[in-house]
Amino acid sequence: MEDTRIDDTRQNRGETWVLDLAVGADAIVPDGCGSGRDAFIEWLWGTLGECGLAGVFEGAVDAEAAAAAGLIESPRVLDAAGSPADRDWVAELPAATLSCWFTDELAARQAAAGLAGVPGCDVLAVRTEGHDADEASWRQSFAAIAVPGFGTVCPAWDEGESGASVHGSTIFIEPGAGFGTGLHETTQLCLAAIAGWAGQGGRLDCVLDFGSGSGILGIAAAVHGAVCVHAVEIDHRVHDAIRGNAARNGVIDRVVVMSELPTDAEPHDLVVANIVADVLLQHAGPLAAAVRRNPAGGLAGGVVLSGLLEEDVVRVAHVFTGLLGGPPVVTRRGEWRCLTFAPSTMANHGETRCL
Secondary structure, three states, X not given: OEEEEEOOOOOOXXXXXXXXXXXXXXXXXXXXXXXXXXHHHHHHHHHHOXXXXXXXXXXXXXXXHHHHOOOOOOOOOOXXXXXXXXXXXXXXXXXXXXXXXXXXXXXXXXXXXXXXXXXXXXXXXEEEEEHHHHHHHHHHOOOOEEEOOOEEEEEOOOOOOOEOOOOOEEEEEOOOOOOOOOOOHHHHHHHHHHHHHHHOOOOOOEEEEEOOOOOHHHXXXXXXXXXXEEEEOOOHHHXXXXXXXXXXXXXXXXXXXXXXXXXXXXXXXXXXXXXXXXXXXXXXXXXXXXXXXXXXXXXXXXXXXEEEEHHHHHHHHHHHHHHHOOOOEEEEEOOEEEEEEOOOOOOOOOOOEEO
């Protein structure tokens, strides 16, 4: 997990000066303003915000490091819309490395001098970062991803236009903001399910993308013809990224970004949720209620659920089968599983097995 706060109005595209700090969990805020790392960071902004501070990177701990430190039981973690509070791994560390970005060298060095000797805060270094070189190197690490059963997911800066055809679909996603670049197996399973639904003539007047992340799944549905996509994402920090990705794919007028499930929307022809088992079960009722039904009450739309490991399949399938009235088709990629519920009149897609 990581957290970055940036004052976009102050950041330039040239060289940035960085002040690295080691801040303890029990750091004392000067002038009796409190204690703790969060309070210390707020004090940094209040003290240095008008003195050239452009951003604070508050540290990061990946799943493997968290498991090694005993913060979680397993490194098998899928970032999701409903991450529980204990996923704030940085907060659990006795000390975290913060990187404070400044607009010029003088501001960085003055801040370093002012923080020297503050209890619970150690000044580690003052250094420079070149944005242009860093961005070029970062971009080189991303390439177009071929997704079996769907087509290609390209970085947003690649040339071309999005589109869907019988030969495969193409969409463009900006990496780095929100889960879902096309690389993770759960995302690929959902993309294949969306393409399968569209390829079999599934209706796409209205689609729900629950736990939208980067917006990739809702955008894929829109590229396949969805008239309206409700992209539900509780993390407000990635809302602009979803809109940006939708604009890059030419579907911004059909993607509505929101923080909660819509309560007054028409039934959805396709509901897609790529999260984790516990969040799916927590929202099972509303998700099942969001899909379109036929006059007899049977399933008329489709439901795609992913972010599941093998051990999650039975309990999630059991709950949703009871709510949707029929068993799912299970697709797999690596250690991850995807459940697709569809009307019995529609054919299965991909490598499947029924429960």
